[in-house]
Amino acid sequence: MDKDLILLGHGSGGKLSHQLLDELIIPTLSGIPVSGQNDAAVVEHDGGRLAFTTDSYVVDPIFFPGGNIGDLAVNGTVNDLAMVGATPLFISVGLIMEEGFSRKELAAILVSMREAADLAGVRIVTGDTKVVPRGKVDRIYINTSGVGIFEHGLRIDGCGARVGDKVLINGTIGDHGVAVLSAREGLELESGMKSDSAALNGLVAEILKEGDAVHVLRDPTRGGVATTLKEIAVQSRVTIKLSEAELPFKSAVKGVCAILGLDPLHVANEGKFLAIVSPEAADLVLERMRNHPLGADAAVIGEVTEASAGRVQIETEVGGLRGVDMLAGEQLPRIC
Amino acid sequence: MDKDLILLGHGSGGKLSHQLLDELIIPTLSGIPVSGQNDAAVVEHDGGRLAFTTDSYVVDPIFFPGGNIGDLAVNGTVNDLAMVGATPLFISVGLIMEEGFSRKELAAILVSMREAADLAGVRIVTGDTKVVPRGKVDRIYINTSGVGIFEHGLRIDGCGARVGDKVLINGTIGDHGVAVLSAREGLELESGMKSDSAALNGLVAEILKEGDAVHVLRDPTRGGVATTLKEIAVQSRVTIKLSEAELPFKSAVKGVCAILGLDPLHVANEGKFLAIVSPEAADLVLERMRNHPLGADAAVIGEVTEASAGRVQIETEVGGLRGVDMLAGEQLPRIC
The missing domain is CATH 3.30.1330.10 (PurM-like, N-terminal domain)
Incomplete structure (x- = not known):
């Protein structure tokens, strides 16, 4: 019965959303393949x-x-x-x-x-x-x-990640989702969190000065960093490995997520983007990010390690390796 | 108090919609003048x-x-x-x-x-x-x-109506609104009405073969033919006079509107458009319309009579002349 109905999770941006999009909506409306x-x-x-x-x-x-x-x-x-x-x-x-x-x-x-x-x-x-x-x-x-x-001839899409590429983000993870959730639950004052909502086109123009060293750009909104990286891994047919120690979080985000049992990697961002860039250019892109007001906390958070069917892993601070997947079900309805 | 709240009529496409758009929404978002x-x-x-x-x-x-x-x-x-x-x-x-x-x-x-x-x-x-x-x-x-x-250099907008121009419509008036209302009220079978929902781009391309003889095109959706003509009259600063005897209606539309106390000129259409064209080209445009499947019932329904602040009149079948205005308030919520 349930399979005949639309569920909240179908709007999560995560696994259920992708199923609905890939099985029904996209094939019917446009036929655009996942890779596109x-x-x-x-x-x-x-x-x-x-x-x-x-x-x-x-x-x-x-x-x-x-x-x-x-x-x-x-x-x-x-x-x-x-x-x-x-x-x-x-x-x-x-x-x-x-x-x-x-x-x-x-x-x-x-x-x-x-x-x-x-x-x-x-x-x-x-x-x-x-x-x-x-x-x-x-x-x-x-x-x-x-x-x-387009003011250049670059092709930037989800298929562009190559083994050896570095994964960058322009700042702290999960701010928007935690800010909205805090407001909804009346916790604004405790968390002190603000949404990171911002227009990223200026910062992107800055890093595109590195030209074709920039392979993929994507903003981790609904479904968060984990879901977005999984999408890219699948589209580019690679494995992406994150380094837990390098992930930038505000302490309030970690705190709220711990209390509410949320994985901050599944929490929405609205002023952040992931950039997958050639290893040679990673330091220059990082510098360009950090020199911009919206990139002060930018970090290199991982790399593309091997060709695969599309996998995301995280190297934990104690040296373990665990799989990261898309958001399953619905974590925070109406986050954007 | 009420003036601080959004009313259903603000979505009608009629007078209240125009007030909200002209006083608040458009000046704030874009500053585009009414003429544009x-x-x-x-x-x-x-x-x-x-x-x-x-x-x-x-x-x-x-x-x-x-x-x-x-x-x-x-x-x-x-x-x-x-x-x-x-x-x-x-x-x-x-x-x-x-x-x-x-x-x-x-x-x-x-x-x-x-x-x-x-x-x-x-x-x-x-x-x-x-x-x-x-x-x-x-x-x-x-x-x-x-x-x-744009595949041509023509400029077609609401300011283009000139004294002497003819007003054409590609078919019967009010079909969509009456069909939706009938379905809502469980009257489908009695009225037998179907929405006229259709893509008009093919027919428009056909009449644009008459080039710059085509001055204004607009589809009378929410607010109906009366509201749309009033918009054009205001934008072009002219008076438009309709001839009641020439207005094409299906008898079911007249019947349903009479029973429910609706003015069919305020009822939404979704496959009709008004064309304001130079008098010399009116017959050719009418012929092009009638030769197209979506224009079989096309008619010349009025003309632009004089320069004014923006007025629409209707010459009744008994020879009288009455003013036509935009839909005031909300007639049929959620018609499109």
């Missing part, structure tokens, strides 16, 4: 390339430490374009609101969207507004889609 | 032009005579691109589903989306899937965004 699935579509037209992406935001609560559903939506779509190496240019906004939603809260959300767009250097150029009767949506959901262009 | 507001944004990049649009679909019921939320979404976005004269190419799909939604219904919706895309000659290239807890959305809402290109 990236944060944004790269479409060719008239000799040029465009990037195009979409995301719906259903985060709860809609205001949380470090942001709200509006700037989260703009940043998320900007980031999806940046992760294929595109320069984000144009954003669309689709609002679905509940009858009785506060106009003042709407205004605050819209102001944040505009500010986020200005900061990221993109323009909101088109939109749509729907209102449904009370109880038919939870306050407000926002869809943002985005279009970007 | 069309069904899709036309953005210039690198010497070329792109069209970009977004729409969220919250129709209730999700399956109705003549279509479902899926093909409605694809057709709607294709049409928004066609209405600025663009050739639609790429579509994104954002799904928001309720926990417990039927996988079988999802599959049926996705199949319809793919079929609609194939029929319109567009590709679904990117997507996003969210699942929210039961009761946080009503079954399924779908956002589709779209990107199109």
